[in-house]
Amino acid sequence: MRIGIAGYGRIVELMHNSLIRKVEGLELTAIYDVTEERRKHAEARGLQTYSNLDLFLSDALIDVVLIAAPTQYHYSIALKALQYGKHLIIEKPVAMNAQEAIEIQKKAIEMNRVVTLFHNRRFDPDFQFVQSILKSSEIGKVLFLERSHHMDGAGVEFGIQSYNPKWRIMDIKGGGVLLDWGVHLIDQLQQLNLGSVVSFTGSSYKMGWHQGDADDYVNSTIAFENGLLATIEIHSLSNVDKPSWTIVGERGSVVVYKDKAFVNVRGATSEMREIPRLSRFASEVIYTSFLLEIEGKGKCIVTLDEAIKTMHWIDQIRKNEVLMGEVSKWRV
Numbered sequence: 001m002r003i004g005i006a007g008y009g010r011i012v013e014l015m016h017n018s019l020i021r022k023v024e025g026l027e028l029t030a031i032y033d034v035t036e037e038r039r040k041h042a043e044a045r046g047l048q049t050y051s052n053l054d055l056f057l058s059d060a061l062i063d064v065v066l067i068a069a070p071t072q073y074h075y076s077i078a079l080k081a082l083q084y085g086k087h088l089i090i091e092k093p094v095a096m097n098a099q100e101a102i103e104i105q106k107k108a109i110e111m112n113r114v115v116t117l118f119h120n121r122r123f124d125p126d127f128q129f130v131q132s133i134l135k136s137s138e139i140g141k142v143l144f145l146e147r148s149h150h151m152d153g154a155g156v157e158f159g160i161q162s163y164n165p166k167w168r169i170m171d172i173k174g175g176g177v178l179l180d181w182g183v184h185l186i187d188q189l190q191q192l193n194l195g196s197v198v199s200f201t202g203s204s205y206k207m208g209w210h211q212g213d214a215d216d217y218v219n220s221t222i223a224f225e226n227g228l229l230a231t232i233e234i235h236s237l238s239n240v241d242k243p244s245w246t247i248v249g250e251r252g253s254v255v256v257y258k259d260k261a262f263v264n265v266r267g268a269t270s271e272m273r274e275i276p277r278l279s280r281f282a283s284e285v286i287y288t289s290f291l292l293e294i295e296g297k298g299k300c301i302v303t304l305d306e307a308i309k310t311m312h313w314i315d316q317i318r319k320n321e322v323l324m325g326e327v328s329k330w331r332v
Contacts (some may be wrong), residue, residue, distance in 0.1 A: 001291060004030035006053070006077050007069030010040045011091060015120070016066060018280055023287045026064075032056035053077065057084040064294075067091060071174025078115075079087040082107045086117040087294055089287070091181045094304070096174055097318075098311035105304045116290045116300040117307045120283035121184035122191055125275045126256050128191040130245050131152050134192060139249030139265060145194070145230045146246040147185050149177075152239035153211075153226075169212025175213030176202045177234045178317060186313045190306065195224040202317040206236060220317055 003020060005012055008031045020028045030040040032050045035306030039049040050056035057065070065086045066081060067077050075095045078088055082104070093118050094101045108115045121127065134142060168175045182204075202220030206213065245256035252265035255315040256275070263271045285301050 001025055001063050001294065002061055003066060004028075004032065004056060004059065004067045005065040005068055006056065006081070007067065007073070007091075008033040009068055011066050013068075014285070015280065016068065016118075019149075019284055019287055020066075022281060022284060023291070025291055026287065029061055030056060030059055030269060032294045043171045051116045053080065057081055057086065058300055063087060064089065072172065072180055074174075074242055076105065078104045079107050082111045082113050085111060087113050087115065087290075089118060089290060089301075090115065091118045092120075092187075092307075093174070093179050093314070094307040094311060096179075098308055098315050099307045101311045105308065108304065109170045114290060114300065115304050116286060116293075117302045117304070118283070118286055119184070119187045119302045119307070119310075120286065121188060122302070123282040123285070125282075126244050126258055127188050127279055129261055129273075129275050130247065130254075130256060131166050131192065133247065133261075133263075135228065136279075138252070138263065139247065139254060140251035142194075142247060142249045144246075144248040145189075145192075145228065146233070147189060147231070147234075148242050148244060148246075149181050149185060150233075150235045150238040150240050150242045150310055151181075153236060166212060169214050169216075171212075171214040175212060176204070176216065177236045178215050178314060181234050182232070182314060182317070183310055185234065186310045187306070189222070189230060189232070189310060191267075194228055194230060195226045196332055197222055198225050199223040200313070200316065202232070203320040204317050211237070215226050215318075218317060220313075 005016070005028070013304045020026055028047065030050065031039065032047040032053055032138055033039050033042070034051065037052065042049050063086065065081045066089045067074055068091045069077060071093055074090055078090060081088055095104060105113065133139065168180065200222050204215035205217040207216050216236040218232065220232040224230070243255045243257055247254045252263065255262045259275050261273045261275060263273060289298055289301040293300050
């Protein structure tokens with residue numbers, strides 16, 4: 001199966017290139033990018049390059065397209081690629097909103113093509129540790145769960161300088177922490193199967209720190225039918241070493257960092273447990289399950305239905321995007 005990449009940016013270099021090389025039955029053949037420097041970079045690696053999207057998509061040697069362009073362009077590239085008969089892997093988020101994601105799904109069904117999403121944070125060791133804790137009932141029935149992500153900056157320095165690294169803090173291009181990290185955190189919560197949601201509140205904020213016009217702080221509270229309360233907090237203007245997970249149960253609590261966790265069961269000594277380092281190939285299963293579905297031998301481990309559900313949550317939070325000093329609440 002031959003794959004072409006639309007948007008040869010930093011995430012491709014850091015993650016997708018090595019995954020594509022490792023996955024048996026997948027070969028990288030071509031690149032589409034709007035910047036000459038990135039095309040030259042790809043050509044130096046022996047790849048066919050295109051500056052025109054239609055010429056790229058009309059290449060009969062390409063079976064699969066990985067969409068790794070800025071979020072603003074996911075929808076338009078996806079619809080066009082599907083029309084050309086390509087199967088798709090789409091970097092998160094799937095699109096700018098749920099409606100765009102639904103239209104991508106409709107087109108995929110019409111063209112009988114397979115689409116998956118790169119929700120790679122499902123395979124992070126700290127998340128898998130949380131899954132194991134919840135399955136073990138070690139701390140009893142879970143009453144409260146907090147998922148936090150703090151970072152010092154929105155990742156502008158991460159971007160490709162020859163394109164426009166500031167797209168990550170530009171609202172029109174899909175920048176901001178909600179579409180960047182909120183997608184991951186919401187997807188993780190949904191994967192935990194915590195129960196039926198009875199109320200959901202949330203807001204995204206533009207803190208006004210002169211770092212673009214996209215949101216840089218998000219909080220959300222989700223109440224479940226079984227009594228569990230969960231919160232999400234994302235902050236791109238904080239370098240606080242805050243736990244990624246805090247879980248409180250009837251018999252104890254767990255605090256989880258990227259590399260370690262502290263398990264506190266009532267009546268027992270607090271226990272520190274190491275969390276293994278993240279393997280760069282942890283998300284390989286996204287690719288392998290995708291290929292199996294194309295061959296009719298399995299199903300994608302990340303589905304469009306799941307991505308659409310995530311985007312519905314994102315949309316509800318974005319309805320309450322506010323500037324610093326304003327107050328906004330909503331409830332569904």
